[in-house]
Amino acid sequence: MTAKPSYEEFDKQVRHFEKIKLERNQGEGIIQEGEYRWLVENANELILVAQDGLIRFVNQKVFDYLGYSPEELKDRPFIKYIYPEDRKKVSERHLKRLKGEDLPGVYPFRVVDRDGKIRWMEINAVRSEWNGKPATLNYINDVTERKRAEEELRRNEKDLRESQRIAHVGSWRLDVSTNQVIWTEELYNMYGFDPSLPPPPYTEHMKLFTPESWERLSTALARTRETGIPYTLELETVRKDGSNGWMWVRG
Numbered sequence: 001m002t003a004k005p006s007y008e009e010f011d012k013q014v015r016h017f018e019k020i021k022l023e024r025n026q027g028e029g030i031i032q033e034g035e036y037r038w039l040v041e042n043a044n045e046l047i048l049v050a051q052d053g054l055i056r057f058v059n060q061k062v063f064d065y066l067g068y069s070p071e072e073l074k075d076r077p078f079i080k081y082i083y084p085e086d087r088k089k090v091s092e093r094h095l096k097r098l099k100g101e102d103l104p105g106v107y108p109f110r111v112v113d114r115d116g117k118i119r120w121m122e123i124n125a126v127r128s129e130w131n132g133k134p135a136t137l138n139y140i141n142d143v144t145e146r147k148r149a150e151e152e153l154r155r156n157e158k159d160l161r162e163s164q165r166i167a168h169v170g171s172w173r174l175d176v177s178t179n180q181v182i183w184t185e186e187l188y189n190m191y192g193f194d195p196s197l198p199p200p201p202y203t204e205h206m207k208l209f210t211p212e213s214w215e216r217l218s219t220a221l222a223r224t225r226e227t228g229i230p231y232t233l234e235l236e237t238v239r240k241d242g243s244n245g246w247m248w249v250r251g
Helices: 007-022 035-039 060-066 084-098 144-167 183-193 202-208 211-227
Strands: 046-051 054-058 106-112 118-130 131-140 172-174 181-183 232-238 244-251
Touching: 046 060, 046 118, 084 106, 084 118, 084 131, 118 144, 181 183, 202 211, 202 232, 211 232
Parallel strands: none
Antiparallel strands: 046 054, 046 131, 106 118, 118 131, 172 181, 232 244
C-alpha cells in the first residue's frame, strides 16, 4: 500500500503543480480541481480550499469527520460551520490572506459538526490559487484532546496556586542540567517578588538567604543531586525588601 503524503510532501506537490500551470498558462498560475484530486484524497489531514469565503473543494476526510454531505459543504460559506465566537477571526484572516497580507499560518479555532458537537481544530493556511483566482489552501487537524489536556492542566495549576496560597506553601523546581528555575506563585509572594517576572536565576539564589543558611542549602542540594536523598532544613531567608524571615524547606 502506498504511504499517504505528509504535509511537507503535499505542499511540495501543490507548489509543483503551480509551477507547471504557471509555465503552461504563460504566467497565469491556475490550478484546476482535477489536479488537486489525488493529493487531497490521500492526505493525512482534512484539506479544504476556500475562496472569497466559500468552500470550493474538500477531501473525503472532511465529510467523514464532520458528518456533512458534499451538497452541504460545496460552494457554501465556511463561516456557517465555525463556532460563533471564532467566526470573525477565521473570516478576517481568510480575507487578508487572499489580499496577500503576511499572517501567521497556524492557529486554533472551533468547528461544529453535523451532530452539533464542538471540536477544536488547528489550521495551517497558505495562499494559493483556484481556477486562476486567489484562494487559501487549508490543512486542518483535530486538536480537541490536546485542548482538553491543556485546560485540565490550567485547572490543576489553578488548584495548586489556591492550595499553596491557603497553606502558605511555595515550591520551586531546578533543572540540574541547565540550572533553569521555576517558581510557583506563592513562592514569589514569600520572597516578595513580582509573579509576572521570571524568577531570579539559580546563581543568584544565595541572595535569598543569609550566608549560613545558603551554605547549608547549597550543600544539601549538591548531595541530593548526587545521591537522590531528600533534605529537610529550617533556613533564614532575605526577602526582596531586605527583611528577614524563616522557611521550612524540603527538597
